[in-house]
Every structure is written in structure tokens, then in C-alpha cells.
Amino acid sequence: MEADIFTKRIKDLSTEERERLDEQNKRLVPEFKANKLEIDAQRHWDLFYKRNETRFFKDRHWTTREFQELLADQQCTSTGARRRTLLEVGCGVGNLVFPLLEEQIKEQSSNQGFYFYACDFSPRAVDFVRANPLYDAKHMTVFQCDITTQQVHEHIAASSLDVCTMIFVLSAIHPDKFADVVRNLWHLLKPGGLVLFRDYGLYDMAQLRFKPGHKIAENLYMRQDGTRSYYFSELQLAQLFIQNGFEVLDNSYVHRRTLNLKEGIDVPRIFLQGKFRKAAAS
Numbered sequence: 001m002e003a004d005i006f007t008k009r010i011k012d013l014s015t016e017e018r019e020r021l022d023e024q025n026k027r028l029v030p031e032f033k034a035n036k037l038e039i040d041a042q043r044h045w046d047l048f049y050k051r052n053e054t055r056f057f058k059d060r061h062w063t064t065r066e067f068q069e070l071l072a073d074q075q076c077t078s079t080g081a082r083r084r085t086l087l088e089v090g091c092g093v094g095n096l097v098f099p100l101l102e103e104q105i106k107e108q109s110s111n112q113g114f115y116f117y118a119c120d121f122s123p124r125a126v127d128f129v130r131a132n133p134l135y136d137a138k139h140m141t142v143f144q145c146d147i148t149t150q151q152v153h154e155h156i157a158a159s160s161l162d163v164c165t166m167i168f169v170l171s172a173i174h175p176d177k178f179a180d181v182v183r184n185l186w187h188l189l190k191p192g193g194l195v196l197f198r199d200y201g202l203y204d205m206a207q208l209r210f211k212p213g214h215k216i217a218e219n220l221y222m223r224q225d226g227t228r229s230y231y232f233s234e235l236q237l238a239q240l241f242i243q244n245g246f247e248v249l250d251n252s253y254v255h256r257r258t259l260n261l262k263e264g265i266d267v268p269r270i271f272l273q274g275k276f277r278k279a280a281a282s
């Protein structure tokens with residue numbers, strides 16, 4: 001079964017791509033270094049934000065197109081005009097939450113939209129969110145936490161959230177801790193609450209591009225700056241959520257292109273996008 005998870009899409013690969021994956025296996029990250037990367041994970045992300053400040057990630061304006069549940073005027077009819085609650089896990093500098101908040105303020109919709117919680121591992125990222133002119137405790141609370149631990153439960157009550165978003169975050173976490181993260185989200189969500197997920201898909205071009213010396217474990221790699229990235233298969237993600245009390249509503253690869261006309265970049269990308277619901281009776 002385990003083998004199927006990772007070989008399901010291998011047939012799509014060209015000979016050259018298979019060769020590149022084989023090359024990566026010739027020199028793995030040594031075990032002591034892999035362990036150190038895990039110990040220093042927070043430091044590496046904090047240094048990332050020290051270097052890049054708010055410049056690295058673009059605002060994610062596509063989220064309401066892909067996930068209708070994020071539209072400010074989408075109201076749970078069963079709850080009348082109740083304000084919904086959303087946690088953005090691994091929020092970085094707020095590229096997902098601020099566009100949503102801006103839209104919500106602009107629309108001044110008849111219902112009250114979301115109250116946002118946002119958390120990140122990196123204290124610097126959290127400071128950048130707090131320093132954003134749109135940050136207002138009336139609409140949002142940001143806090144520092146490691147989502148693989150129990151820290152988040154000091155900030156948010158159990159069974160209180162309508163939505164959790166995880167956008168390119170789980171890939172930054174060691175696979176041994178994926179289940180801890182998903183169980184945490186399960187405890188925070190109300191029955192019927194949703195996890196909205198997008199992350200790197202198996203054999204995305206960023207995975208195929210790694211040179212020997214960067215692979216840590218199956219589908220887990222180290223970047224130059226010490227941050228890590230994992231590449232997910234559909235089946236593996238579905239299993240992760242099902243085994244931890246969720247139903248799968250959507251889970252599929254999305255094919256996009258990264259375009260930068262100025263730098264002449266136009267490359268195909270593979271992401272995995274999912275929607276998972278906390279099972280009512282689990």
C-alpha cells in the first residue's frame with residue numbers, strides 16, 4: 001500500500017525526470033544534519049523573514065475563487081448572521097488573511113464575515129502581521145505557536161472554529177508530525193468544520209529540480225536556506241485526514257504555471273488542493 005502512494009503518478013514522468021529522481025538518491029542529507037534541521041526549524045523560518053521581510057510571498061487573491069467558503073457573504077444559513085471563525089495556520093506575513101479581511105471590510109456585507117485567528121512559528125512573521133495597517137484586534141488575533149505541539153490550544157477554545165486554512169504550510173513540517181497537526185485542527189474545529197488545504201504536489205517541478213545532497217527522506221527536501229519542503233500525493237493526504245477524523249470533500253492535483261514575464265520564467269507547477277470536513281460523529 002505504502003509503495004502505491006508514491007508510485008501512483010510515476011508513470012507520468014519522463015525518462016529525464018526519473019533520472020533526476022534517481023540522482024537525488026545518490027547523496028542524501030546525513031542523519032545528523034537532518035536531525036539538526038528539525039531542531040532548528042523555527043530559527044530557519046525566522047531567519048527567512050529577517051532576510052525577506054514581507055517581500056517573498058505574493059498576496060493570495062485566488063483563495064475565494066478556489067474555496068467559496070472563504071467569501072465574506074457565504075453564510076451558514078443554520079447560524080443566522082453569526083460571525084464565523086477562521087484559523088490561518090502558518091500565516092507567514094498574512095498574505096492569505098489580509099486580502100480576505102480587506103474584501104470583507106470593502107463589502108461591509110450584511111452578515112459579519114469572519115473573525116480571523118492567524119498563527120506562525122516565526123516570531124518575526126507574527127510581528128509583521130501585527131505591524132500591517134489592516135491589523136485590528138476587532139477583526140483578527142495573531143499569535144506565535146508551533147502547530148505540531150499543544151500550544152495552539154492556549155489561544156483557541158476546543159470545537160470553536162468554522163474553518164482552518166493551511167496554504168503551503170504542512171510541507172514545511174516533518175512528515176512524522178503531520179498527524180499531530182491534523183489532530184490539533186480536529187480538536188479546534190466544530191463538528192462539520194472545514195480544513196482548506198493547498199500545498200506542493202508530488203513531482204512538482206520544484207521537487208524534480210533538487211540536486212543530490214538535498215533529499216532528506218522520501219519526498220522531503222532541504223532548501224539552501226535550511227527550510228524544508230515536502231511533496232504530497234493525493235492518496236497519502238486523503239489517508240492522513242481520514243485516519244484523523246475527517247471526511248474528504250475534495251482532494252486533487254491542480255496544474256498551474258508560474259509566470260514571470262520579466263525574467264522569462266514560465267514553468268508548469270503541480271499543487272495538491274483539498275477540502276476536509278470534521279466528521280460530525282467522530
Ligand SMILES: C[S@@+](CC[C@H](N)C(=O)[O-])C[C@H]1O[C@@H](n2cnc3c(N)ncnc32)[C@H](O)[C@@H]1O
Nearest residue numbers: 045057090091092095120121122146147167172
Ligand atoms: C511557505 S510559508 C507559507 C506562508 C503562508 N501560509 C502563505 O501562504 O503565504 C510556510 C510557513 O509555515 C510556517 N511554519 C513552519 N513550520 C511551522 C510550525 N511547526 N508551526 C507553525 N507554523 C509553521 C513558517 O514559519 C512559514 O511562515
